[in-house]
Amino acid sequence: MHADFQAQLAFHLTGRKIAEGPQPVAAFEMIPALLARYRDLAALRYDFPLVLAKDGGIHSLSTLVDESLKDQDDKTRKLALKHEREIRAGSAKAWNGPVPLAADGELADCDARLPGRFVAHAWRTLEEKKAAALRESIERLAAKLSDILAADLGRSDEGRSAQTLRASFAGRDDSIDFEALSGLLKRALPARPLPASRRRRIESLLKRLATLDFGPFVFDNCAEALAAYRARLPQLIALSKAIAAARLEAAGEYVEARHDPFFEACGASLLAAEGLADFPGTLVQVDGAELGMAHNAQLAEMLALGMPVKVLAQFDDILHRSPVGRPGFGMRSHAIAGMALGLQGVYVLQCCASSLYELREEVRKGLQFPGAALFSVFSGAGGESGRLPAYLVSAAAAESRAFPAFRYDPAAANGERFSLAGNPQPESDWALRSLDYEDAALQRVREEVAFTLADFAACDGRYAGWFARVPKERANGGMVPVRETLAAPADSPREKVPYVLLADEENRLHKAIVADELVGEARRCLEFWRSLQERVHKKPAVVPQEEKPAAPPPVEQKAPAPAVETEKPARNPDEAYIETPRCSTCEECVKINNRMFLYDANKQAYIADLAAGTYRDLVEAAEACQVSIIHPGKPRDPQEPGLEELVARAEPFL
Amino acid sequence: MTDTACLLKLYDEKYELEDYQGGVPRWCSGCGDNAILAAVQRLCRDEALRPEKTVFVSGIGCSSRFPHYMRTYGFHGIHGRALPVAEGVRMARPDLHVFVNTGDGDCCSIGAAHWIHAVRYNMHMSVFLHDNQIYGLTKKQASPTSPRGTKSNTTPRGSYLEALNPLTVTLGVQNVSFVAQAVDWMPDVLYEVVRAAFHHKGFSFVRIIQRCPEWLPDQWEPFIKDPKRVLRLDKSGHDARNIDRAREIASKMDPIPVGILYRDPEVPCYEDLRRSPKLRTAELVRTGLESEFDKFTVWPS
Numbered sequence: 001m002h003a004d005f006q007a008q009l010a011f012h013l014t015g016r017k018i019a020e021g022p023q024p025v026a027a028f029e030m031i032p033a034l035l036a037r038y039r040d041l042a043a044l045r046y047d048f049p050l051v052l053a054k055d056g057g058i059h060s061l062s063t064l065v066d067e068s069l070k071d072q073d074d075k076t077r078k079l080a081l082k083h084e085r086e087i088r089a090g091s092a093k094a095w096n097g098p099v100p101l102a103a104d105g106e107l108a109d110c111d112a113r114l115p116g117r118f119v120a121h122a123w124r125t126l127e128e129k130k131a132a133a134l135r136e137s138i139e140r141l142a143a144k145l146s147d148i149l150a151a152d153l154g155r156s157d158e159g160r161s162a163q164t165l166r167a168s169f170a171g172r173d174d175s176i177d178f179e180a181l182s183g184l185l186k187r188a189l190p191a192r193p194l195p196a197s198r199r200r201r202i203e204s205l206l207k208r209l210a211t212l213d214f215g216p217f218v219f220d221n222c223a224e225a226l227a228a229y230r231a232r233l234p235q236l237i238a239l240s241k242a243i244a245a246a247r248l249e250a251a252g253e254y255v256e257a258r259h260d261p262f263f264e265a266c267g268a269s270l271l272a273a274e275g276l277a278d279f280p281g282t283l284v285q286v287d288g289a290e291l292g293m294a295h296n297a298q299l300a301e302m303l304a305l306g307m308p309v310k311v312l313a314q315f316d317d318i319l320h321r322s323p324v325g326r327p328g329f330g331m332r333s334h335a336i337a338g339m340a341l342g343l344q345g346v347y348v349l350q351c352c353a354s355s356l357y358e359l360r361e362e363v364r365k366g367l368q369f370p371g372a373a374l375f376s377v378f379s380g381a382g383g384e385s386g387r388l389p390a391y392l393v394s395a396a397a398a399e400s401r402a403f404p405a406f407r408y409d410p411a412a413a414n415g416e417r418f419s420l421a422g423n424p425q426p427e428s429d430w431a432l433r434s435l436d437y438e439d440a441a442l443q444r445v446r447e448e449v450a451f452t453l454a455d456f457a458a459c460d461g462r463y464a465g466w467f468a469r470v471p472k473e474r475a476n477g478g479m480v481p482v483r484e485t486l487a488a489p490a491d492s493p494r495e496k497v498p499y500v501l502l503a504d505e506e507n508r509l510h511k512a513i514v515a516d517e518l519v520g521e522a523r524r525c526l527e528f529w530r531s532l533q534e535r536v537h538k539k540p541a542v543v544p545q546e547e548k549p550a551a552p553p554p555v556e557q558k559a560p561a562p563a564v565e566t567e568k569p570a571r572n573p574d575e576a577y578i579e580t581p582r583c584s585t586c587e588e589c590v591k592i593n594n595r596m597f598l599y600d601a602n603k604q605a606y607i608a609d610l611a612a613g614t615y616r617d618l619v620e621a622a623e624a625c626q627v628s629i630i631h632p633g634k635p636r637d638p639q640e641p642g643l644e645e646l647v648a649r650a651e652p653f654l
Numbered sequence: 655m656t657d658t659a660c661l662l663k664l665y666d667e668k669y670e671l672e673d674y675q676g677g678v679p680r681w682c683s684g685c686g687d688n689a690i691l692a693a694v695q696r697l698c699r700d701e702a703l704r705p706e707k708t709v710f711v712s713g714i715g716c717s718s719r720f721p722h723y724m725r726t727y728g729f730h731g732i733h734g735r736a737l738p739v740a741e742g743v744r745m746a747r748p749d750l751h752v753f754v755n756t757g758d759g760d761c762c763s764i765g766a767a768h769w770i771h772a773v774r775y776n777m778h779m780s781v782f783l784h785d786n787q788i789y790g791l792t793k794k795q796a797s798p799t800s801p802r803g804t805k806s807n808t809t810p811r812g813s814y815l816e817a818l819n820p821l822t823v824t825l826g827v828q829n830v831s832f833v834a835q836a837v838d839w840m841p842d843v844l845y846e847v848v849r850a851a852f853h854h855k856g857f858s859f860v861r862i863i864q865r866c867p868e869w870l871p872d873q874w875e876p877f878i879k880d881p882k883r884v885l886r887l888d889k890s891g892h893d894a895r896n897i898d899r900a901r902e903i904a905s906k907m908d909p910i911p912v913g914i915l916y917r918d919p920e921v922p923c924y925e926d927l928r929r930s931p932k933l934r935t936a937e938l939v940r941t942g943l944e945s946e947f948d949k950f951t952v953w954p955s
Contacts, residue, residue, distance in 0.1 A: 006676060115856055149938075150936040170944065582842075584688070585691070586684045587681075590840075602690035602692070603695065603696070604692070624683070626684045626867065626878070627839045
């Protein structure tokens with residue numbers, strides 16, 4: 001027993017197997033126990049394949065099938081589900097089921113092409129809508145400007161010449177004397193042509209409005225995208241100026257003395273991100289593995305410029321080992337997402353391809369975001385995972401926190417910008433799942449198992465050497481699930497050996513010891529995950545409270561500032577005042593005395609001048625006030641007649 | 655990007671309340687119409703609505719004198735027909751801000767058919783129903799919203815019918831997109847509701863419960879005196895997307911719910927659905943006229 005533990009501990013610490021110790025694990029021999037039930041994905045109904053619909057929508061095939069099967073009989077249902085299975089297994093390439101589906105389009109499975117197809121499809125759909133809206137808007141503006149010129153022609157001598165008038169009747173009516181009509185029109189309405197400068201400006205605007213290139217602008221590297229944007233920028237600035245000027249012109253509000261210098265002087269500053277967002281955008285799809293230092297700098301520049309660029313950085317392999325130092329799992333993707341987060345104004349979405357459908361709304365928001373957006377997606381298709389499908393690898397990356405999903409939306413409300421939605425059990429360190437299995441006595445056993453980075457690494461053949469299987473008879477109390485080791489501080493004594501549960505091809509359960517190097521990597525992964533959790537739980541910065549406006553003086557107050565109802569100020573009940581913010585403008589008080597009571601800028605009453613009336617006016621106004629907000633206080637003039645009665649009447653309003 | 659939006663705002667236009675005040679209101683002292691007028695004028699000022707781009711349409715009744723007191727365009731229409739007029743304005747002049755002021759008699763009695771279909775058409779306009787539960791202009795007759803038992807000149811023994819609830823009726827119509835309620839004696843809530851209605855794209859219907867100090871002076875007194883008898887929806891966590899809950903709340907009158915009961919910005923507006931994809935350029939008009947003229951044959955003399 002002791003010797004077994006020593007051998008296991010030795011493997012854990014050194015990663016080397018010693019004789020009679022734990023047995024080696026061959027590449028692709030086993031997979032994490034929690035994934036055993038998903039070996040045959042074709043038999044399961046899940047999000048994939050997706051349907052990239054012709055109308056621009058993105059649907060899950062299963063959802064479309066379920067919708068089409070509402071109110072259908074069992075036979076139709078079985079046939080449709082069988083056909084769905086065939087599509088999932090790849091034996092059918094297109095839907096030919098017993099009922100038509102609500103949407104038609106291309107099938108997209110979770111593979112290396114998915115992130116690119118998914119984002120490009122959603123981007124194209126939005127761009128087409130945007131281009132149609134912009135085109136219509138520009139055409140309407142151009143039509144309005146053309147109408148100004150057409151109207152000018154109609155008023156000109158040329159427009160009212162006999163020849164033009166005859167042409168307008170298509171030469172069909174000989175009973176009209178067009179010469180006489182022309183003379184009559186010229187006499188009745190003298191020509192007042194457009195000023196030459198305005199005509200020139202309108203003609204020039206019309207030319208400029210026709211210059212927009214609608215793209216699409218899709219690139220596979222940052223350098224080209226940046227160069228193309230720089231080349232396009234002057235045209236965009238000129239066009240945005242033209243649009244702004246054309247709007248003023250069409251509304252008849254263009255004032256040369258005021259607007260000419262403005263349009264001369266303004267340059268790129270006219271094009272804020274919000275303005276740019278209306279113009280055709282740019283999509284850049286890059287392979288994350290090829291993003292080196294030079295490319296990173298270009299990417300950073302592009303994101304920081306605020307240009308409406310959408311960048312998809314796709315990572316196919318996040319278990320690639322760094323050539324020097326630590327293994328650095330996912331290092332490159334973390335660095336890129338971290339850089340984008342540091343820029344603050346960039347929409348960032350990181351997720352695995354398996355979660356793309358679930359997070360489609362976040363993708364759409366990113367594509368609609370007026371500034372730059374970065375989508376960092378792990379496809380799961382590039383590692384060495386044997387027969388495991390890319391969907392399962394990417395889902396395992398999300399489950400194990402190796403590639404956690406997060407979203408940063410600069411446009412969201414304070415405190416809601418950063419979100420971990422899309423992660424399993426985002427409040428916990430690791431996602432806990434129930435594992436049911438049969439023990440040696442053929443009894444059902446249920447165990448809570450965490451899916452950690454060690455489990456994810458067990459999917460990849462390159463790291464088989466970091467696991468060593470322990471035969472059942474050699475298992476001992478010195479072994480603990482790896483999550484317990486990870487929960488302990490890194491510098492705690494190594495008294496226990498961590499293990500993960502793996503399943504072989506026959507679905508037999510094995511305990512495999514995990515090498516310390518991998519435990520260290522899992523610990524770093526956990527730290528990164530916790531740093532993301534802290535971002536979510538970080539309280540938004542406290543906005544310093546504006547200084548409360550000073551309470552208006554009780555008497556002879558000036559018109560109070562527009563009503564901001566705060567807590568009631570402490571009042572001296574002996575002094576007259578009005579709760580101005582509650583005034584409902586009923587006119588009662590101002591009709592009693594329109595010098596004592598006045599309306600402020602919001603048309604709510606206040607006491608302007610107490611000396612302008614008597615205590616009787618105050619009491620009568622208090623009685624007449626529909627919402628009882630006038631407080632008459634005590635009389636100022638002890639000589640006023642009938643005071644005793646008035647004080648008694650004022651009592652309920654003090 | 656819309657035609658009216660501009661990439662840049664060169665000079666901010668600033669307006670004062672006086673820029674929207676057009677004449678001295680002839681309403682009785684204490685009338686809730688004054689509060690509504692003040693709130694709407696504040697809205698116009700705060701949103702810097704250009705007076706020449708704003709139009710108020712009304713029908714007949716005390717409340718329908720509203721356009722006279724606004725220094726904007728106005729249309730004092732005929733009884734019950736404020737909404738069709740406003741719809742015409744919206745169709746012909748999409749660049750205008752359209753407001754409708756109507757009373758409980760004007761909207762819920764003679765104009766009820768127009769009201770129902772206006773909700774369904776969901777054309778972009780803000781509709782303020784001044785509901786004082788009585789015909790005031792004609793000296794006290796029961797209106798459709800008068801509570802059962804209201805004594806008036808036409809119902810001296812008290813009205814026999816249950817009152818019509820404008821909120822539940824509106825919430826029951828297809829395509830309803832915005833329903834809110836306010837009371838004239840809470841100016842802050844009234845302003846916020848009016849503002850939200852203005853910003854809603856579509857038919858925003860606001861019932862404003864108002865006092866009639868002349869003919870029903872004590873109708874709302876208990877509610878004014880006891881703030882607990884008014885339920886502020888903005889502080890109650892009500893989800894304005896939940897129409898079932900909105901209907902449930904709308905059916906209760908004690909406490910009076912105030913705030914936005916229902917809002918769905920996704921409902922399409924009729925004028926957008928009917929917007930012609932073709933541009934009416936001079937050339938297109940000319941071509942159309944030519945083709946029309948070509949239909950007539952002139953016999954040779």
